[in-house]
Amino acid sequence: MGPILVVGGGVAGTATALALQQAGLQATVFEAYACGGDDAGAFLTLGANGMLALAELDTADVVAEGGFGLHTLELTDAEGTQLGARPLTSARPDVPGYQCLRRSELYRVLQAEVARRGAVVERGKRLVRAEPVDGGVRAVFSDGTSADGELLVGADGLRSTVRTVIDSAAPEPRYVGAQVFYGYASDAEPGGEVGVLHIMRGSTTAFGYTVDPEGRTWWFARLRGPEIDRARIAGTRPQQWRADLEAVFRGARIPAAGIVAATGQELFVTNAH
Template sequence: MARILIVGGGVGGLAVALALHKAGAEPVVYEAHPSSGQDLGAFLTLASNGMVALAQVDAAPVVAEAGFPLTTMRVVAATGAEVATVPLGLHEDPLTRYRCLRRAELCAALRAEVLRRGIVVRHGKRLVSATEASGAVTAVFGDGSTATGELLIGADGLNSVTRSLIDPGCAPPRYAGQRVFYGYTTVAYGQAERIEMIRGSGAAFGHAVSPAGETYWFARVPGEELPAERIAATAPELWREWLVALLRPDATPAADIVAATGDRLMVTNACDLPAVERWRTGRMLLIGDAAHAASPATGQGASMALEDAIVLAKALRDAPSMDAALETYELLRRPRVEHNIANSARLTAGRAPSPARPRPAGPAGVPEEELVRQLDWAAPISG
């Protein structure tokens, strides 16, 4: 079995470990953080395509259990008028419904599956360099230790060290033009299994209520990039007051939801990677946000990483060589993820999504029937 080094123990790294293990490889996860403990942090919506990807490695049930379902989306104008209410994703099957959960909860569910299946996770391993020779790659970590395998997968996120090794000239992450606020209240606003999207005058706002009656919310606010020092130094109550004043002119519940929020409020700058020219070398490869981070407007970041995991594992399982596998993976994934980056950037800029420039795969990057085949574990991969 091929020994594969996975740098990063987040959503993408854990998912690709599960997929590679199922494909017969020997994955080992190297995570920079010294322990698996994480704060509650921001939440995400895991879309149906992400749940379908998880089903291929028998992890959909544990993730479904960790979150709560979303089966409809209601869109509301700043005036409070309903614009539309539509079904959300593949909602007929409980295991393909959208799920709302904290990122830390998703990682915890995946990590538990990884450990249950005997996959090794090593903490406190921050990658600093890597060298390739004789059909192998050796990673060097900050504590001085090394590891050697047939492939190194960089699943180390937006500020990827692996990306800096593969493509040293790559432009750094780009500020996408929005600050993103996340918060939780103990007051229920809205209906079960429905996410409300508000097209506000000063912010795009979304909220959903959990079965326990807790409201999860986010606000995407256009503006200049916030310095890290200001984010760290500003107390939650000051952000809350500022955001309530911004939202109060609209005839929607957004301001009241934020006003009912205590200290569980956080803010970050939305960033993306508009172009990463090199995803791979002979023995190193990028997946997830390390290769194709999008701003959060489409809500597809985690789901795209889960798709990556399945397609890569199938390519390594089915291709005649390592080179062919990596080439097939990139050929299949680039159209879809680049389309997502572009559409998310349009939404962030306040423009409606429009078809990408014509590609052989069609305006959506990858036709739906082709995506289904790519994610179907039983179907052979093809480039």
């Protein structure tokens, strides 16, 4: 049998490759980027169910080493009034609970684990098309190379090329009306206890932050508004986004403006789909 071609080295692609390996099948992962992936600068929170899924693939512990644990969620409204606090518990005593880590780090750890267990991860391979060949499928990449396999698995994310290969009329992802900003700030007030995720929800904005073990504040903001086009995202400098966000949060009774102001170049923007 030929290898199973997995397109996309993100969460789904690496998890698929690990599961195929566990089942004794040979997988090769093709990832478009040389390192990282789409939105690689942003961070994410893996919930207890996500960590449980990773535990099934024997990867929960290595993923946890790449991030830091969260134990409490504190919710406030836009006025800063606390609405509640909830423990973020682990799904099973032997599995790490909620984790916060950079998307690029999650991809790196999972791709390294796939490679460590003997599968090939080929980076810089962007699938442009796929076609049936005798006994399987051929994947063709933007650098002109190709690979043959028995089966092709599309794990290439929101704007999947594989999806359009299978169904050229597949719908495009739909913008859901929220602009999302991420950043990392040093020496931001109010700081706080490591492991607490603070989320403030207003009617048109949400802001969340947590403090990592080195004392840096990781934050995100969601603003209701029109989709920001790719050219503007690529062409706008962090200080401009910072100024825009400070204007949104100035005067608010939550610490968002100060945290945004303490952010340097590490400020990322995306649209929610």
